[in-house]
Amino acid sequence: MFPLGAVLLPGEPLSLQIFEPRYVALVEDCLDGSREPEFGVVLIERGHEVGGGEVRTDIGVVARIIDVVELSGSRFRLRCVGTDRIRVDEWLPDAPYPRADTRIWPDEIGADDADLVDDLRKRADRLHTLTAQLARRSGIHRPPPSASLENLADDPTVRSYELAARLPIGPTDRQAALAAPDPRARLASLVTAVDDAIAMMEFRLQ
Structure with a gap:
C-alpha cells in the first residue's frame, strides 16, 4: 500500500518519484516477477507521506505500474495508472512498508444520471x-x-x-x-x- 497526500481515481495517471527506503522496497517487491506490478493507493487524512505514522483512508485504488526508470542512489521514477477501486478490510503491520488486506469494491448499479x-x-x-x-x-x-x-x-x-x-x-x-x-x-x-x-x-x- 502507498498512502499519498492526493487521491488517485480509476483511469487516472500517477507519476511518482520513489526514494524513501520503505517504498523502494515496495517497488522492488512489485517488480520481482512473482506478482502483478501494482500496489494500492489511499489518501492520507492526517500526517505526512514521509516517515510513517499517518492516518489513512480505507478506500483507495489499485495503481498498476506501466513504466519504471531506475535512478542512481536506490531511487525509481514510476508511471502508473489507477485501475480498480479497493476497500481496506484490515491494516497490517508496516513491514517494511504499509500493507493491508483489501478487496476490489465495484460500483453498485445506480439510477440514470x-x-x-x-x-x-x-x-x-x-x-x-x-x-x-x-x-x-x-x-x-x-x-x-x-x-x-x-x-x-x-x-x-x-x-x-x-x-x-x-x-x-x-x-x-x-x-x-x-x-x-x-x-x-x-x-x-x-x-x-x-x-x-x-x-x-x-x-x-x-
Missing part, C-alpha cells in the same frame, strides 16, 4: 465564469482554462470518474466521490462540491 451530468456541466461553466472574474480582479489576465466535460465515456462508472478527475475540486471532495456507492451518488457528491466552490467564489467576489 443524465440529468446530473447536465447539471455538472452548467455548474462547471458558472464556476469558471466566477474564477475568471476573480482572476481579472486580482490582475491575472489569463485565467485558468475551463474544465472539459465533453467526450465522456458511455459507461456510467467510467464517466463519473472522468468527471471527478476533470473538475477543479480538492482531495476531500475527490475522496468523497471515490467512496460513493454508485455513479449517480458520485455525481451527486460532485454537484455538492462544485456548489460549495461556487458559493466560495461568490463570497470572495462580494
Whole structure:
C-alpha cells in the first residue's frame, strides 16, 4: 500500500518519484516477477507521506505500474495508472512498508444520471465564469482554462470518474466521490462540491 497526500481515481495517471527506503522496497517487491506490478493507493487524512505514522483512508485504488526508470542512489521514477477501486478490510503491520488486506469494491448499479451530468456541466461553466472574474480582479489576465466535460465515456462508472478527475475540486471532495456507492451518488457528491466552490467564489467576489 502507498498512502499519498492526493487521491488517485480509476483511469487516472500517477507519476511518482520513489526514494524513501520503505517504498523502494515496495517497488522492488512489485517488480520481482512473482506478482502483478501494482500496489494500492489511499489518501492520507492526517500526517505526512514521509516517515510513517499517518492516518489513512480505507478506500483507495489499485495503481498498476506501466513504466519504471531506475535512478542512481536506490531511487525509481514510476508511471502508473489507477485501475480498480479497493476497500481496506484490515491494516497490517508496516513491514517494511504499509500493507493491508483489501478487496476490489465495484460500483453498485445506480439510477440514470443524465440529468446530473447536465447539471455538472452548467455548474462547471458558472464556476469558471466566477474564477475568471476573480482572476481579472486580482490582475491575472489569463485565467485558468475551463474544465472539459465533453467526450465522456458511455459507461456510467467510467464517466463519473472522468468527471471527478476533470473538475477543479480538492482531495476531500475527490475522496468523497471515490467512496460513493454508485455513479449517480458520485455525481451527486460532485454537484455538492462544485456548489460549495461556487458559493466560495461568490463570497470572495462580494
